[in-house]
Amino acid sequence: MFYFRNKKTNFAAVFTNENRRMKKIYRANILYTKQKDCFEIIEDGYVAVGDDGRVCRVAADRDSLGWPDAEVVDYKDKLLIPAMNDVHVHAAQYHNQGIAMDMELLPWLEHYTFPEEAKFADTDYAERIYSRFISHLRRVGTMRAAVFATVHTEGTRRLMRLFSEAGMGALVGKVAMDRNCPDSLIETVDEAVSGMEQLATEYADPQSLVRPIVTPRFIPSCTPAMLKACGELASRYGLPVQSHLSENLAEVASVHQLEPDALGYGDAYRRYGLFGQTPTVMAHCVWSDAAERRLMKEGDVMVAHCPTSNFNVASGMAPIRTFLDEGIRVGLGSDISGGHDLSIFRTMVYAIQVSKMHYQRNHDMPFLLLSEAFWMATKGGGSFFGRVGSFEEGYDFDALVIDDHDLYPEDYTLEQRLERFIYTGDDRHIVHRFCRGKEV
Numbered sequence: 001m002f003y004f005r006n007k008k009t010n011f012a013a014v015f016t017n018e019n020r021r022m023k024k025i026y027r028a029n030i031l032y033t034k035q036k037d038c039f040e041i042i043e044d045g046y047v048a049v050g051d052d053g054r055v056c057r058v059a060a061d062r063d064s065l066g067w068p069d070a071e072v073v074d075y076k077d078k079l080l081i082p083a084m085n086d087v088h089v090h091a092a093q094y095h096n097q098g099i100a101m102d103m104e105l106l107p108w109l110e111h112y113t114f115p116e117e118a119k120f121a122d123t124d125y126a127e128r129i130y131s132r133f134i135s136h137l138r139r140v141g142t143m144r145a146a147v148f149a150t151v152h153t154e155g156t157r158r159l160m161r162l163f164s165e166a167g168m169g170a171l172v173g174k175v176a177m178d179r180n181c182p183d184s185l186i187e188t189v190d191e192a193v194s195g196m197e198q199l200a201t202e203y204a205d206p207q208s209l210v211r212p213i214v215t216p217r218f219i220p221s222c223t224p225a226m227l228k229a230c231g232e233l234a235s236r237y238g239l240p241v242q243s244h245l246s247e248n249l250a251e252v253a254s255v256h257q258l259e260p261d262a263l264g265y266g267d268a269y270r271r272y273g274l275f276g277q278t279p280t281v282m283a284h285c286v287w288s289d290a291a292e293r294r295l296m297k298e299g300d301v302m303v304a305h306c307p308t309s310n311f312n313v314a315s316g317m318a319p320i321r322t323f324l325d326e327g328i329r330v331g332l333g334s335d336i337s338g339g340h341d342l343s344i345f346r347t348m349v350y351a352i353q354v355s356k357m358h359y360q361r362n363h364d365m366p367f368l369l370l371s372e373a374f375w376m377a378t379k380g381g382g383s384f385f386g387r388v389g390s391f392e393e394g395y396d397f398d399a400l401v402i403d404d405h406d407l408y409p410e411d412y413t414l415e416q417r418l419e420r421f422i423y424t425g426d427d428r429h430i431v432h433r434f435c436r437g438k439e440v
Contacts, residue, residue, distance in 0.1 A: 023051040023437065025065060025072045028080035028401065029414050030058060032391045036324070036375035040391075041414050046072075047080065049397045053437025058391050075401050075432075079418060082389050083143035083398040083433065084344035085381035088242070088283040088304035088333025090148040091159055091172075092117045092126075094133040096337040105248040105313045105338075106220075109181075113337070117150045117175075118184040126155035127162070133336075134166050139427045140343040143398045143435040144169040144385045146242050146281055146304070146333075148215055151175050151187050153195035160203060163210045167440045169385055169398075173215025173242055174199060178226045181217075189225050193233065200237045209436060211239075214278075218244040219268055220254045231273025240384070241274050242304075245282035245292075248315045252287055266292040266301075276301050281384055283333055284309070285323070286316040293326055302329040302384055305376065307350040309338030317354050321365045324372070331381025332373075345422050348373040370419055401432035 026049065030042040040058075048056040048065050059065050062072070093113060100112035120126040137145060147163075147170050149156035156174040163170040176192045177185065187195075199212045214234040216222045222230070234241050246252055246265050255265045262268035266288070269275040275282075276299015283304040288296065296303070303323050310316055323330050332347045333339070341347065348370075355367040382389020388396050407425055408417045421429060433440045 023070070024049050025062070025067070025070050026075065026080060026399075027062075027072055028075035028078050030080045030391065031414060031418050032082050033371055033375040033379055034390060034392060036372045036380065037369065039371050039374070039415055039418075043414060047391055047397070047399075049437050051437075053397055054387075055391050055393055055395050055397050057393060077405070078431070079402040079404060079414070079421070081400050081402065081418065082378040082382070082391065083400050083435065084141045084377055085331060085385065085389055086137070086142045086145040086334050086342075086344055087281050087302065087331035087381045087384055088306055089145055089336050089342070090338075091130055091133045091336075092120050092148065092150045092155075093337035094136070095129050097342070098337070098340045100337070101312045101340070103313070104250070105315060106250055108313050108338070114182050114185055118182060120150040120152050120155040121184070123152075123154050123158060126150075126152065127158050130155075130159045130162050134162050134168065136342055138166060138168060138433065138440055139430075140345070141400045141427065141430045141433060142342070142344055143433065143440065144382065144388060146171045146173075146213060146384065148173050148175055148217075148242070151177060151185050151192070153198060156195070156199060157202070160199065160210050160212070164208075167209070167438055168435050169209040169388075171211055171213040171240060171242070171385070173213045175215050175217050176226055176230055177217040177221035178223050180221050189223075189229050192226060193229050196233055197237075200233070200239060214239050214241045214274070216241075216243050216274065218251070219258060219265065220251060224272075227269075227272040227274065231277070234278045235273055238278065240279040240281070242281050243269065243274065243283070245269070245285050246287040247284035247310075248313070249287060264289065264292050264295075266295045270295060270299070275299050279384065281331070283335065284315065284318060286310055286318045293323070293328060296328050297326060300329065302331055304333035304335075305330055305351055306333040306335035306339055307347065307354045308340055309333075309335035310354075312340060313338050317357060319358060319365070320351065320355055320368065321358065329380060329383065330376050331384060332377050343427070344377045345425070348377050348422055351376065370415075370422070374418075374422075397434055397437040399432075399434040400430050402429050403431045404429050
């Protein structure tokens, strides 16, 4: 059984080994990260997957697995890695991907993003854009995503249905906001609560790959009454929370004015039950100070690092090494359409490059290793969805098979082959995709 915990923990998966039957065994060159500072590498290894879609065992030889009658799927010299996880993306901004990059955050929202999101009142338009978005997400190997929809209940419902039909995992948020946005996107608190409760009831199965997530857009667009209602919904239904935190200096200044009694941006969320009281992911955190980071650590709040977006809308560079050193969980987000690239593989590269820019300014802040960026994209970010992002026993078998034969010389190690694919490969090299044991 899969369930949500409400206090200072991520989602936890509870499962039993009783009566678990071997479903399939996959043979390939296996790479994953148990810890962020190194790869687990098994050349010509095997992953055994149970009929519940979870990993039973990983081994270097077939005989040690047992189950002699199990089907073996042989991917020969290809790479087998965990699938990607995107912990911050705006599905309704997909149509604007790669355009409208000439403004900072708040003007960008006013002139580009809000007008586009208003179009999602038309459910046919919503379904058309959302279908393209999910198809692209699948293509680039992202099997789980924490997704912002819009304020529109029916459009959000259709997005959740499309994810379910695709067999991909998602936490989908009907956005809540009732100030500092166009009239076409404002809902009353009662309207917002009604819509969110409908979705929470319809997608109540805790084992579902697709679940709702409470999504106040950010404090500047939510009145205290709306924030309070969101916190109460998260508590009542045991739902996770996603929003934005300390992305832009003008935004941070706005929060100080709107919430003068709060000690900071994160504390403002905390006062409304939206900062770790249930599992929480906050995007960006570029300007989070030491006090805010302590609150994040105390509440086990995950950072969604979105390097392309931070550059494109001129927000700054998030100090990811600081977060990791302080024990704060970090995942990666594409943040379409502030970000311009839906690929989490590319986002890994951008995250490493941002860390190298920090390193040039401060040599006491070492830049990210490839294994650390990979861990954030897989096990780090995957932890927000449950036991996801690794090939350890009991983890969901979310996986990608990479055929990189045209990318590497014969003398490359497996780690070098993976690195080259991350930096120079593309979705054409992904030949199989799995989510919870089923090929997508």
